[in-house]
Each structure stands twice: as structure tokens, then as C-alpha cells.
Amino acid sequence: MKRVVALLCVSVLFLVGTACRAQPLSQSAVLLDTTCKITLYDGDEALLDTCFARIAADEQRWSKTITTNEVSRLNCDGAAAVSEDTAALLTEALTYSTLSNGAFDITAAPLTALWEKAEAQNALPTATALTATLACVGYTHLTVDGTTATLTGGAQIDLGAIAKGAIADRAAAYLRENGCTSALVDLGGNIVAVGSKTGGEPFTVGIADPHDPDALLMTVKAADLAVVTSGSYERGYTIGDKRYSHILDPHTGQPVENDLASVTILCPSATKADALATACFVMGYDRAATLIAAESDTDAVFAMADGRVIATEGVEIAS
Ligand code: ADP
Ligand code: MG
Numbered sequence: 001m002k003r004v005v006a007l008l009c010v011s012v013l014f015l016v017g018t019a020c021r022a023q024p025l026s027q028s029a030v031l032l033d034t035t036c037k038i039t040l041y042d043g044d045e046a047l048l049d050t051c052f053a054r055i056a057a058d059e060q061r062w063s064k065t066i067t068t069n070e071v072s073r074l075n076c077d078g079a080a081a082v083s084e085d086t087a088a089l090l091t092e093a094l095t096y097s098t099l100s101n102g103a104f105d106i107t108a109a110p111l112t113a114l115w116e117k118a119e120a121q122n123a124l125p126t127a128t129a130l131t132a133t134l135a136c137v138g139y140t141h142l143t144v145d146g147t148t149a150t151l152t153g154g155a156q157i158d159l160g161a162i163a164k165g166a167i168a169d170r171a172a173a174y175l176r177e178n179g180c181t182s183a184l185v186d187l188g189g190n191i192v193a194v195g196s197k198t199g200g201e202p203f204t205v206g207i208a209d210p211h212d213p214d215a216l217l218m219t220v221k222a223a224d225l226a227v228v229t230s231g232s233y234e235r236g237y238t239i240g241d242k243r244y245s246h247i248l249d250p251h252t253g254q255p256v257e258n259d260l261a262s263v264t265i266l267c268p269s270a271t272k273a274d275a276l277a278t279a280c281f282v283m284g285y286d287r288a289a290t291l292i293a294a295e296s297d298t299d300a301v302f303a304m305a306d307g308r309v310i311a312t313e314g315v316e317i318a319s
Contacts, residue, residue, distance in 0.1 A: 027052060032059050032164055034188025041182035041198050043175065051171050055187070058167045061086065062159050064109065074149050075109065075156040087147045089159070089166050092271055096162070097139035100279035100291065105250035109156035110136045115248060115255065119237040130253045137250050161247075164190040165228055165274025172270070189229050192270050196223035204318040208233070210261035210303050217262075217303055221316035226270035230277035231262030231303070249282050258284040261305045266315060267298040285310070 026039040027048045036055060040048055061083070064071050074080040082090070093106035114133045118125045125133070141155035151157070159166075164187045171185045172192040183194040184203060193203040202221035209217040210233040220227060232245035237255065244255035263280040265273040276298065280288035285302055292300045292312055299314040311317065 029055075031055055032167065032187055034164070036188065037184075037186045038171065038175075039184045039186075040175070040180060043178065043180040043183065047175065047178055047180065051174055054174060055167055055171055058163075058170060062089070062163045062167070064158060064160070071157060071159060074151060078152070079148065079150045082147055082149050084147060085170075087144050087149065089162070089271070090142065090144045090149055090157070092166075093157075093159070093162050093275065094139055094142060094144065096272065096275035096279060100276070100283065102139060102250050103282035103287075104161060104275045104279035105137060105139050106157050106159070106162070107137050107139050107141055107151070107155040108161070108248060108250050109158035110154070111248045111250060111253055112158050112160070112246075113156075114253070115237050115244070115246075119239055122239055124239055125253075134250075134253050137253075161230075161278035162271060162275045164188060165226065165270035165272070168192045168226065168270040168274075190270055190274055191222070191227045193222035193225050193227070202316070207264050207301055207303075208262075211307065217309060218301065218311075219318040220266065220301070221318050222266070225266055225268060226273040227264060227266050228270055228273035228277045229262055229264040230274075230281045231260075232256065232281075233262065247278055247281050256282055259305050260285055260288070260302060262303040263288060264301040264303075265292075265298060266300065267295070272298070 024039050024041050025048060028035060028037040029052055038048060038051055060066055061069055062071055066072060070080060070082045070086050096104050097106050110133045114125050114129060136154035141151055141153045143150045168185050168187045168190045172194045175183050175194050181195040182198050185192040191205050196202050202223040204219045205222045205227045206216045206219045207229060209215040210231045213233050232247060235246040237244045247256045249256055260281055263277050265277045267273050292298055299312045301315055302310045
């Protein structure tokens with residue numbers, strides 16, 4: 001009997017030793033133009049290292065500032081053979097562009113370039129420049145056929161509003177494939193909870209207060225869930241003495257200024273959450289709330305410009 005008990009103890013210890021860590025393992029790096037942090041509650045250093053290497057490789061592939069990658073070839077030549085992963089991401093981006101009626105628009109690159117130039121010259125874009133730029137923006141200008149992507153009408157793609165979510169999903173999938181059951185992936189506020197805490201309780205994820213980004217608006221419970229926030233409190237364009245949002249309305253060409261201070265989307269896919277957070281921020285509360293209500297796997301927390309906070313029914317508030 002004693003021997004059985006001893007054996008049981010050994011096997012329990014073994015299980016505890018392999019299934020969870022006494023101390024979580026955490027690593028941070030500046031990638032994707034932001035701070036990326038991954039915390040493993042099970043898994044080892046080597047898994048963490050390869051996960052970061054994959055994020056860096058995804059950045060090389062999807063950044064529009066790397067002139068030799070697939071995205072730049074497509075933007076420059078108007079057509080390009082792309083990898084299956086890129087074709088899948090572009091196809092998904094088209095889905096959310098359509099779903100949001102172009103509030104999130106994967107061809108927003110010329111508009112981003114216009115406002116970057118405006119900031120560099122410290123002068124608002126002229127009406128003529130805005131009209132000319134808007135003529136090039138429109139997701140119907142992009143087609144994806146197998147692994148061939150084609151752009152018409154001078155359109156260019158900008159993955160800035162969806163790539164961090166997609167890369168967070170890929171990192172989470174990689175961790176799961178390698179046996180990790182408990183981790184937090186945070187790519188500059190694009191958060192994926194892989195599994196739950198080692199005790200089985202959901203993770204608690206903080207949502208920044210857009211009116212005071214050092215403070216938290218609330219914390220939410222998250223297990224196998226993405227939590228992604230879009231707002232203008234961190235990035236933007238300064239022209240004259242005014243700060244403009246870096247999120248642009250593809251219908252008007254103007255930086256977003258509406259009744260929202262930030263939008264947080266909660267759903268299983270960080271790719272969807274990233275695209276819809278941007279879309280909802282452009283749409284304003286009423287239209288965004290209607291869009292979210294129609295998506296059965298998706299919830300949202302709206303931080304209103306006037307300080308109110310509105311969460312949809314499925315959001316599990318931790319505090
Ligand atoms: P962040 O990347 O700061 O977390 P977002 O996910 O909302 O925020 O993405 C903003 C970026 O997406 C911008 O910097 C720009 O490159 C691009 N962008 C801006 N407006 C739009 C839009 N309406 N649709 C698609 N992409 C956009
Ligand atoms: Mg986004």
C-alpha cells in the first residue's frame with residue numbers, strides 16, 4: 001500500500017512538474033512597431049524563442065515598409081504571386097472590409113500615406129489631394145485568386161489594422177500545436193489568452209482607459225479568447241497644434257473623430273478582433289453596436305468619448 005501511495009505521489013509530482021510551471025516564463029521584444037510580450041504558464045524557453053522568431057518572420061513578410069516582401073511587390077506591381085498564408089490573410093481582410101461596408105478597408109494605404117505626408121509637411125491635405133487619394137481606396141480593387149493577388153485603380157494594401165491580430169493568432173496556434181495549454185500572447189494590445197490559468201480559472205486581461213492610458217478601464221475574463229483594442233490615445237498625426245487619429249475613415253478620408261474613445265473586441269479570432277476594432281472605431285457607437293450584435297461569437301467594450309463605458313452582454317467583467 002505504502003508503495004502505491006509513493007508511486008502515486010511521484011506520478012502526481014511528475015504531472016505537476018510538466019503540466020505547469022511554478023513561475024511563468026516571460027519574454028518581451030520590440031517588434032511590429034510595438035512591445036510584444038509572451039508569458040508561458042507551461043512550455044519552455046526554447047518554445048518562447050521560436051515563437052518570437054516566427055513573429056519576427058511574419059513581420060518581415062507583412063510589413064509595408066520592407067520593400068522586397070510580398071506586400072510591397074503587390075503594391076508596386078499591381079499583381080503578385082503570394083504565399084498561401086498571405087492569400088488567406090488578404091481573403092479574410094476582404095471579408096471584414098465587406099462586413100464593415102469599408103469602415104475597415106484593406107486598401108487604405110494611399111490614405112495613410114497622404115496623412116503621413118501631411119504630418120511631415122505640417123499642413124492638412126488639400127481637397128484635391130483628398131479626392132484623388134479616395135479614388136484609389138476601395139476594397140473592391142483587390143482580388144485574390146488562389147495565390148495570385150491583384151490590385152486595380154491605383155489601390156495599395158495596408159495590413160496595419162489586421163496584421164498584429166493575425167500574427168497573434170499564428171503565435172497562439174503555434175504554442176497550442178506545441179502542447180502549450182496556458183499562455184498569454186500580447187502584441188501591443190492585441191491579446192490572445194491561450195487556454196486558461198493553470199488552475200483552470202480564466203485569465204484576467206486589462207483594458208486601458210483611453211482617457212488615462214496608465215489606468216485601466218476594466219479587467220475582463222478571458223479563456224481561449226482574443227481581446228483587441230483600437231483607439232487614438234497612443235498613435236496619431238500632429239499637424240499644427242492639433243492631434244489627429246491614425247485611424248482614417250475610408251469614406252471621407254478624414255481621421256476618425258466621433259463619439260468613441262476606444263473599442264475593444266472580444267472573440268476567438270484575434271484577426272477578426274483586430275479588423276473589427278478598427279472598423280467599429282471608424283463607424284461610431286450606433287453602427288458599431290449593430291455590427292457586433294449580428295456577430296454571435298463577438299463581444300465589445302465601447303469607451304465613449306464622454307467617459308461612459310458600454311459593454312455587450314457576453315463580456316465577463318472581472319473588475
Ligand atoms: P493599431 O495598429 O494602432 O493597434 P489599428 O489596428 O486600428 O490600430 O490599425 C491602425 C492602422 O491601420 C493605421 O496605422 C493604418 O496603417 C491602418 N488604417 C488606418 N485606418 C484604417 C482603416 N479604416 N481601415 C484599414 N486600415 C486602416
Ligand atoms: Mg485593428
